[in-house]
């Protein structure tokens with residue numbers, strides 16, 4: 001993930017006890033690792049998002065539930081006591097978005113994540129080739145059909161283009177803040193300009209994300225723009241990162257560059273597909289074990305000890321040679 005970014009370990013630090021615990025928007029988490037919102041977990045395992053949520057609870061980690069989940073918000077909420085955030089899209093039918101936000105609030109979700117990199121779906125050629133079909137999403141039962149018919153290849157694309165509101169803009173954040181008191185994070189920021197705007201409109205945090213490289217080709221790797229965003233927000237709101245986190249070392253690098261925590265997408269789905277709740281637990285535990293080892297080998301006992309000086313970018317290495 002982080003080509004050219006190396007870790008600068010410090011030695012002769014007493015690392016006999018490592019503490020990875022943290023708070024995210026005021027909620028305790030055993031590590032700075034959250035579950036990213038990913039759609040349709042029942043495509044990976046029959047228990048779907050309920051299994052993922054139970055794994056999050058068992059690991060004392062925060063789960064972000066996708067708007068496009070295959071279990072309802074009520075099913076997920078009643079399945080376990082994990083701290084849950086709710087990711088959402090703004091649909092042309094804004095009444096549906098407002099209703100879903102209300103259901104999330106009613107069911108004890110603690111924060112909202114508005115995904116802002118998807119005014120339209122990116123061109124997903126594999127979905128077109130495989131004629132991707134979205135199953136009926138139970139959250140929307142009685143509200144809209146997700147079983148769209150198209151002859152253009154991807155039914156998911158047809159569904160997305162029928163529903164997503166491409167007119168969504170900064171001015172609408174005010175509307176969202178008027179329909180809920182929950183903190184709103186925005187997910188999909190990749191530039192300092194948008195980071196500054198996010199602070200101005202009063203969101204509670206930013207997720208630096210390129211949607212797992214599923215939206216815009218040639219969007220930057222998130223780790224390469226993280227610091228730009230962190231510097232722009234000047235500590236006014238927390239910054240999170242997702243995309244390509246596969247190892248504890250990746251988590252460490254993101255924290256050193258200023259992220260408060262990371263989110264993981266595909267690894268969770270792989271664990272879920274392999275072994276349901278147990279598989280997701282294993283994935284999270286592996287990342288936690290790796291992060292703990294990385295901290296020990298780098299001379300960091302607490303997350304606050306992980307500093308900018310613990311990493312060196314390829315650019316910095318080149319500059320030091322000039």
Ligand SMILES: Cc1cc2nc3c(=O)[nH]c(=O)nc-3n(C[C@H](O)[C@H](O)[C@H](O)COP(=O)(O)O)c2cc1C
Pocket residue numbers: 036037038039066067068087115187209210211212213214242243244245263264265266267269
């Ligand atoms: C199968 C799949 C489904 C996704 N569904 C959503 C979604 O419903 N909402 C959303 O905001 N992001 C969605 N994402 C993007 C993730 O939240 C996240 O940004 C990305 O997966 C992070 O990269 P990683 O998979 O490399 O960890 C999805 C990603 C994948 C792979």
Ligand SMILES: CC(C)CC(=O)C(=O)O
Pocket residue numbers: 039068118121156160211214
């Ligand atoms: C249908 C999409 C909007 C869901 C999503 O975010 C994704 O598949 O990446």
